[in-house]
Amino acid sequence: QVQVVESGGGLVQAGESLTLSCTVSGLKFDDYTMSWFRQAPGKEREGISCITRRGDNTYYAESVKGRFTISRDNAKNTQDLQMNSLKPEDTAMYYCAARAYGYCSESSLRQYNFNYWGQGTQVTVSS
Secondary structure (H helix, E strand, C coil): CCEEECCCCEEECCCCCCCEEEEEEECHHEECCCCCCCCCCHHHHHEEEECCCCCCCEHHHHHCCCCCEEECCCCCCEEEEEEECCCHHHHHEEEEEECCCCCCCCCCCCEEEEEEECEEEEEEEEC
């Protein structure tokens, strides 16, 4: 049974930082491209970052580029999202997702391309 579990969400003030973590079990983690999506109320789920299985290719949406950093530790079956300079518009449910052997690009970072999903962790940024 594949399990994807996010953690680290919470309520923070604008300008502060937060780190999200995702722990995966039940699959060969180093064969999978990992990603972070987010969904705010009334909006579509959007891909914001992606990292390939060896960490040699990454992608960031323009809305988070320069503020967020994605990373992974294949020895621990985890990926993280370091979020800096948080803004109220970053408020959303954040999801960890995995797909086998995917390349990270704007066109590939689509919800339907990812096979395994966590339940999400809420990030709320106050102004």
